[in-house]
Amino acid sequence: MVTFSDTNLAGLTLFKKGKVRDVYDLGANLLIVATDRVSAFDIVLPTPIPDKGKILTRICEFWFDLTTHIIQNHKITTNISEFPIEAKKYKDKLAARSMLVKKATIIPVECVVRGWLAGSGLKEYRECGAVCGIKLPKGLREADKLPEPIFTPTTKATEGHDLPLTEAELQNLIGKQTAQWLKSKSIELYKFAVNYAAQRDIIIADTKFEFGRIENEIIIVDEIFTPDSSRYWPLKEYEPGRAQKSYDKQFVRDYLEQIGWNKKPPAPHIPPDIVTKTKEKYEQAEKLLIPSEIPTESVGTPIP
DSSP: OOOOOOOOOTTSEEEEEOSSEEEEEOSSEEEEEEOSOOEETTEEOSSOOTTHHHHHHHHHHHHHHHTTTTOOBSEEEOOGGGSOHHHHTTHHHHTTTEEEEEOOEEOSEEEEEEEEOOHHHHHHHHHHSEETTEEOOTTOOTTOEEEEEEEOOEEOOSSSOOOBOOHHHHHHHHOHHHHHHHHHHHHHHHHHHHHHHHHTTEEEEEEEEEEEEETTEEEEESOOSOTTTEEEEEGGGOOTTSOOOOSSTHHHHHHHHHTTOOSOSSOOOOOHHHHHHHHHHHHHHHHHHSOSSOOHHHHOOOOO
């Protein structure tokens, strides 16, 4: 299987190399290229997942277009014919895995929303009965649905792990008004996506957003509701009280836990059968999520 791990676009200025995406500075705008790299426990694994970057780009564009009635985003186009001339010469590399976006000043936090109890939220709940300072009902089990979605922001670490923030800490970091706005908008986005996904037999158990500013407007940047930034569970197989099957990279995390990796570099290679099954999960998520035809009324009216 052909994979795409590094972009290497000679002549273009590399702005940032993330765990999955390479970002190039094109002057007025940025070019985001989604590779097939996969990370787990904040470490990039040496084995890519074929076509993962293309699937993420299609899902991301779908959600960007579907949520413009809630908030604007940084997407300009994924049509390479509309890219600047210096990028068009790499059309074979960029096809189906790149997005031209607006430049924005990043707000340095991760905005996490949880609707079900899983992952680090479950771990924290078991330790103290709360998540990011938010007290939850007693007796919740793994994968239980929460009474209401909770906003559990974290720091945005340039290296290592993001650290949880209480709402008070978030307000001290970015200001009370901005913090309250991000909380409200994050929960609104999440509730909208959860309702949509449920109609497609998917539970979005939790997700995270990044926001940026363009002049006085706050917009969504990076990615939105992808299987990399969200937990996707099959609705028909949901059963609280245990770990859930998933359409995301939790399958890779489970394998790494199973082999006893210490979660420190160097990361182990992923065997072909795990690669194949992971690819199938991303493909299944895309197939379930995105209908062949999207009704115009479901997209909402773009904000001027």
